[in-house]
Amino acid sequence: MKLLTVKNWMKDLVIFIDPDASVNEGLSLMRHRYLNSVIVNKTPTNPDYGIVTSIDICDKIVAQKNNPAETKIREIMVSPVVTVPTTMKLTECAALMKQLRVHHLPVVDEDGLIVGMISATDFLVVAEAMGTNFEERSLH
Numbered sequence: 001m002k003l004l005t006v007k008n009w010m011k012d013l014v015i016f017i018d019p020d021a022s023v024n025e026g027l028s029l030m031r032h033r034y035l036n037s038v039i040v041n042k043t044p045t046n047p048d049y050g051i052v053t054s055i056d057i058c059d060k061i062v063a064q065k066n067n068p069a070e071t072k073i074r075e076i077m078v079s080p081v082v083t084v085p086t087t088m089k090l091t092e093c094a095a096l097m098k099q100l101r102v103h104h105l106p107v108v109d110e111d112g113l114i115v116g117m118i119s120a121t122d123f124l125v126v127a128e129a130m131g132t133n134f135e136e137r138s139l140h
Helices: 023-033 054-062 090-100 122-138
Strands: 037-040 050-053 104-108 114-119
Touching (some): 023 037, 037 114, 114 122
Antiparallel strands (some): 037 050
8 A cells, every 4th residue: 555644645736726816716727627625825915825615615605695706715715724744644634634624735845835635535545545455464
């Protein structure tokens, strides 16, 4: 089985969006790339990275009947966003997600640049691989 660090299981595709873009623009990016989140860029008026997820859109747009064409990304983003290093163990990452009650964590390199994303969905693949590995070990 692959090493149990975030680097080995994260998705490399990360989409960035300007905080002043409309939620519609974010939805379009997410839908066309089959992603459940976008990272909000740093700007002079937005000094920290942010994140918008499909859950944020459900909670802050759909449930509250806000118009996504008239709502800015900055109005619904979570910022600052918590990040994890590529070297973090998956068990620690899963525990952090549970503690923070989040489903997506941007992954940063040693320079603090976002290089990937790990999500709760990725842990389904991890769990499946762990089960396969466990079965193989049980046979020996």
